[in-house]
Amino acid sequence: MPQNFRSLAYALIRRLALLATCCTLLFSAVQGVWTYHSVRQQLLGNIQYVASSNMPMLSVALWDIEPATVRQQLAVIAARPGVGFVRVNVVTGQMFEAGDASLLYHNQVSRFVIPPPAGGGKALGELLIVLKDNYIYRQVALALAGMLLGYFLLTVLLCALVVYVLRRDLEKPMHAMADFAGRLGPHTLTSPLRLQRGKRDMHDEIDLVAAGFGTLQNALTEHIESLDQQVAERTRQLESALADIRDLLTHDTLTGCYNRAFLDERLPQETARAQRSGQPLALVFCDIDHFKQINDEYGHLVGDEVLREVATRLRSQLRNDIDWVVRFGGEEFVVVLPDTGGDNARLVAERLREAVATSMLLEDGRRLQLTASLGVAIWQPDEELDAWLKRADTLLYQAKMQGRNRVES
Amino acid sequence: MRRTLLVFCCLLYCGLAQAMSVTFINPGKHDEIYWLTATRAMQAAADDLGVQLEVLYAERVHPRAVEFAREIVARPRDKRPDYVILSNDYGTGPEILRLLDSAGIRTFLAFSGRGDDKGPEPMGAPRTQFHLWLGSLEPRAEDAGYQSAKALIQRARKAKLPRVGGKLQLIAIGGDRSTPASIARDEGMRKAVAEAGDVELVQEVYAAWNRARGAEQSDWLYLRYPQARMVWAGNDLMTFGAMDSWRKRGGQPGKDAFFSGINTSTEAMQALRDGSLAALSGGHFIAGAWALVMLYDYNRGIDFATEGLELDRTMFTLFDAASAERYLRYYGDMDFSRVDFRHYSKAFNPRLKRYDFGFQQLLK
DSSP: OOTTOOOHHHHHHHHHHHHHHHHHHHHHHHHHHHHHHHHHHHHHHHHHHHHHHHHHHHHHHHHTTOHHHHHHHHHHHHTSTTEEEEEEEETTSOEEEEEOGGGGGTSOEEEEEEOOTTSSSSOOEEEEEEEOHHHHHHHHHHHHHHHHHHHHHHHHHHHHHHHHHHIIIIIHHHHHHHHHHHHOOTTTTTSOOOOOOOOOSSOOHHHHHHHHHHHHHHHHHHHHHHHHHHHHHHHHHHHHHHHHHHHHHHBOTTTSSBOHHHHHHHHHHHHHHHHHHOOOEEEEEEEETTHHHHHHHHOHHHHHHHHHHHHHHHHHTSOTTTSEEEEEETTEEEEEEETOOHHHHHHHHHHHHHHHSSEEEOTTSOEEEOOEEEEEEEOOTTOOHHHHHHHHHHHHHHHHHTTSSOEEO | OHHHHHHHHHHHHHHHHHOOEEEEEEOSOTTOHHHHHHHHHHHHHHHHHTOEEEEEEOTTOHHHHHHHHHHHHHSOGGGSOSEEEEOOGGGOHHHHHHHHHHTTOEEEEESSOOTTOOSTTTTOSTTTSSTTEEEEEEEOHHHHHHHHHHHHHHHHHHHTOOOBTTBEEEEEEESOSSOHHHHHHHHHHHHHHHHHSSEEEEEEEEOTTOHHHHHHHHHHHHHHOTTOOEEEESSHHHHHHHHHHHHHTTOOBTTTBEEEEESOOHHHHHHHHHTSSOEEEEOGGGHHHHHHHHHHHHHTTOOGGGTOSEEEEOOOEEEOHHHHHHHHHHHTTSOOTTSOGGGGOTTTOTTOOSOOOOSGGGGO
């Protein structure tokens, strides 16, 4: 997993928690203010009620001068929730108190006139009831604590649910898909994506992604297969072209015989082989007689035809795959005869002379008499190739000199 | 000789058998002046009449009076008294009467009768619901309130106190709101105020017969009614409380303000003598002694039924400096042996047709 990875569930929970905290703070503030005011109003109402309900007895107790009763009354009033301090100031100077006197200077004071019991006349005194701010704060705190607990539980439950659903429906399948995609290779491309998600009636985004994977895999497979075919086709074309080129490199295009380059490459191999095996190796130089005259007389096209014909006739007399013919240049051919000694070589050369020395039917219906002169040289061990070729050429020259259409060895 | 001895023994037996025994369930405390005085007077009467008197103090714990009745009933027959005298304080009467009636002991209510409860329940009239409840004797409490208030008003008039709207302002301090004797004393006071015409009762408060509470309430009342110069109280202690408060304010009782009280305490008598107390009514403690006289006569076959079963008689007397002097001299040490109670008995005085229960006669 990368270092800066953060799961969706974590991100969602973080935002949820943030939202819940913000909402809680906002609502708490509103609720706190509202509770404070309502509790305060209620408390003031209660104090009003307490004062009015205690007033008759208080009035009688003061009128009858029953200080003990007055004290009892005040104790009862002071014991009421939210009442912090009570004082009765009697017009005749007496004062009664109950509760915490220090509250008098910091909290709201409700004042009530105590009338005489019979009504009318001068007031007997004044009743002061001081509400206890602490009580209001405690009520507010209680209300807020309840609300906060509720919000906290709700948030925790929501987060738990989100985590559960995300893990089950998103995180696990996503991780499985990530693993799957990570493992995909050329050989496993066709293996299908399988998610352990249990049985469900409805499909969701994960299923869409999984289906997308399938489609992608299929398309990739198809694409790869068509690529293989193309490569095979191209290879074949390339190989064919390469064969052509190789042909061109080693063959003479006019006659189909091997060319000088092939001879230079192949001949050392033949000599090495002969050296190794101890078998003889013969070389025949063959030159078409009076070819220059044919060319002059019949034209180059006929010359070419003659060259092709001679090559064909030479090849027809040789062993396939063992003997080979090279167009050495112009109207000169070299025939290489592996495993062929002096006598055999001379025989083969005679056969070759005979094969060439027949008339040839030209395309225009005329007949042309062909002959060739041949020089045969058997390879001497350790002989240099050039020397060997020179020897054969020399022999050919001798055949020419001796009257042509003959073999010299 | 043998015959003489037999007659003597027989007479002695009869004499012993006829020695009547009475138990008094005293609702008060054993060291409370009023109830102690009442007991001493009864004892003096019992001595004169040859009555065997037993006194049980409930110490102002009302249920204890009922416990005493149970204890009496539980005694063996020969240890039980012939008569039980009790006071119907705090409504304990009916239960005690029921207990003693069922045990066959005769009963008599003294000091406090059945009050305003004249209906059949829970006591009924004497000798009806409880057959052995013989009757009751109450001092006429209204007299005390009336006498003392009237004397107080007269004293104030004579002193030419400042008036408010032509009237003298009177403050009243009652004992409590429920006891019949307390209510009756208040009524007497109101009657005197109504008769006077030039007196305004500005307020009545209740100080539970207590000196300190009387003083405390007075503190308020003097402030509430700065013009008031007369204080009437339902007993002597509350009067003294009011006087204490007045003195605390720099006043001089008997000179710039006048006070009246009820009861016969030594302190009250002395205050009357030195002039700080303007009027004093008392003497009703004697009701117990008179009850003993009535029961003695009843035991001798002279039923008081001829005069009524529930007697409500004048007993209080208004003291002046001279009678206070005499009272202190005669009874200052609570010794009533000076009085011969046989003198007031119908059994000893066949010519006596009607009991005279006034205290005045004992001051001659």
